[in-house]
Amino acid sequence: MAIAASAVQLPGITYQAYQNNNEIRELTGSEILCEALVREGVELLYGYPGGTIMPFYDALTSYPSLHHVLVRHEQAAAHAADGYARATGKVGVCVATSGPGATNLVTGLATAFMDSTPIVAITGQVARPAIGRDAFQETDMIGVTQPITKHNFQVRNTEELAAVVHEAFHIARSGRPGPVLIDVPKDVQMVKAQYRPSDYTTSEEFLQASQANAPRPADHLLSQATELIAQSQRPLIMAGHGVILSNAYSELRALAEKASIPVITTLLGLSAFPASHPLFIGMPGMHGPAHTNHAIDAADLIIGVGLRFDDRVTGDVSAFAPNARIIHIDIDPSEMHKVKVAAVPIVSDAKVALAALTEAVAPADKRAWLEEIRSWEAAANERGQSIQHDEALPDPVSILDAIYKATNGEAIIVSDVGQHQMWTARFYRWERLNSHISSGGLGTMGFSLPAAMGVKMGIPDAPVWAVAGDGCFQMNLQELATLQQEGVAVKVAIMNNGYLGMVRQWQQFFHSRNYSETPITSPDYTKLAPAYGLTGIRVTRRDEVEAAVKRAMETEGTVIIDFAIESEANVFPMIPSGKTVKQMIEEQPE
């Protein structure tokens, strides 16, 4: 999408932002945009230049504190910003030109929207006089992104640009976070306007000022919730992404421990609660372990925190948790009663509500209930859940164990979408808080490599592993070039079964093994990685797994390990879509 251009930074013109917030200066729209980004604390941008965003890129070289990463496809810019945001809690930023550059962001914006992550996308737009005339590279991005952004802006004049940037950051971060798009016509970037930084409130200043007005749980709802918890014999906490987004780890733990309530985390709630904690009982839903789903089936109370009762969690909603009353805590009022009617709907930040609830509940000991759940777990373990038969081949569990071991459990794991995602969710030990990053709501294949780049650049000290399937990885492998150019070290584990595995599994179970268009070949990664200046390893035996992972950790830069796993390994157990725990498939069907 870029037209040939070489950006040369001329000596002596480097502009220093922040000199004096009260000084009025006349700046171009592009400079105001950069100033506002600096004031928002932005350090990293992922993007790709092109015709209508060129004035911004021209100004960018004068702002050395804004580090721009040149991705190889705009979709990766959005995913990288998303990964950065999920790992750091800060707002991720991506930039693209108008038309195809902007439309390439769409999948990444939709991913961030479904998983409530704060990103700001800046897109160029054709000049104002050309808008609506089907100009070259004109696309109505306000229309296109309306259903997949929390909000979007088209900046109509340079004077409003700074205010729009700060409002966009505020909207992205506040309440239930989400992506915001700012569409900036090329001439708005070029026109000059008076700019005084102190005229504008940054999102940080705004959030601090509005903290006092944050929704807090009403007293009568708290006492109703406390009463339900006191009456309950079989309570469960279901923790979702909201716990991570509101940094409510210790509050979650405090409530669970004080009231003796077993904790389930949803896919995006994984790593909100340590997996080794005695009260942790796993992930619910379609690929959750049997005992977790049986516990939901038997529960008389569910305290749902920061989750939205997604259909992959509930299956058939009318049969989901049939005996349970629901206390639903979420910061988004529109989540209340959307899927499950809640007995006690609490619209609040998870951290605030959990702290208030912990204070209000009486200490309890419900060991019998936990022991019952553990007995179901033991029974399921006895039945066995072998995910593959050939013991000589690398298998998902040995790969995940090796990563855990080689990183002392300090790794942040970015999974892609499909079988390997479910294996990772199930079998990795989630001890480090906020160490599980995945596209849960949208299920975006190709997410892991660019997102892992964002994670690694946000948390440079942590070992970052992208775990991908052989299908997923090939969707965004062009980002190997970006990783090499930036010198960013992401370790990649490809669970390669030669199939689009999850679709193949459904074909096996529900379409009589009609493997329509699911066999897929891969390049030789031991050749591809070196072509990018990186390292590629292929592992075909289980007894080589640990050494290969160790070698990847010891090798500088990005390393790809291509693990040849069994071709028809399945994810068990599985509750078929729209069904209930009663229809759970636990073993290989013949």
Next chain:
Amino acid sequence: MTNAAMPRAGYSDLPRGAEAVHVLIMLVEDRPGAVDRVVGVLRRKRANTQSLSMGRGDAPDLVRITALVKDSNVSVDNLAEQVRKVVDVRQVTNLTVQQAVIRELVLVKVSTTADNVHEAIAAADQFGGTAVAITPDTVTFEISGSEEKITKCIDALQAYDIREVARSGCIATVR
């Protein structure tokens, strides 16, 4: 405009069979794309929309959108919350038909001859319809009122070969 009410088997445990018409009055900032966003929410959330109208709000910077939506209480409450999330929305009022005064304006153009024009005007007059434009072969009536009154008036005018009916969509206030 309307999405037929469809069950959400397996995807919700909201009460069914308790559908009623609700009135959503939405005051929206008059900014580019704001109305689009609100209407987009109604479409995306599959609101069973019976009527939709918009016009200036009570302040110069506001647009007032009125939607009649047929669904259960809980579903409409949830829809109102979804609309409240749109950044441009300043206020959403969710009313039952009993709580609201609802009016619609209709223009009905009928074919007439010199022989029956007076008869047609008299027929419309029974329902408060007034002739607002008369040509040698047509009369256009303006009728405003409740949906029931409008339906009756249109029925009464069927005898005169209706050429065109223009309905404004409902507007409403709290009683």
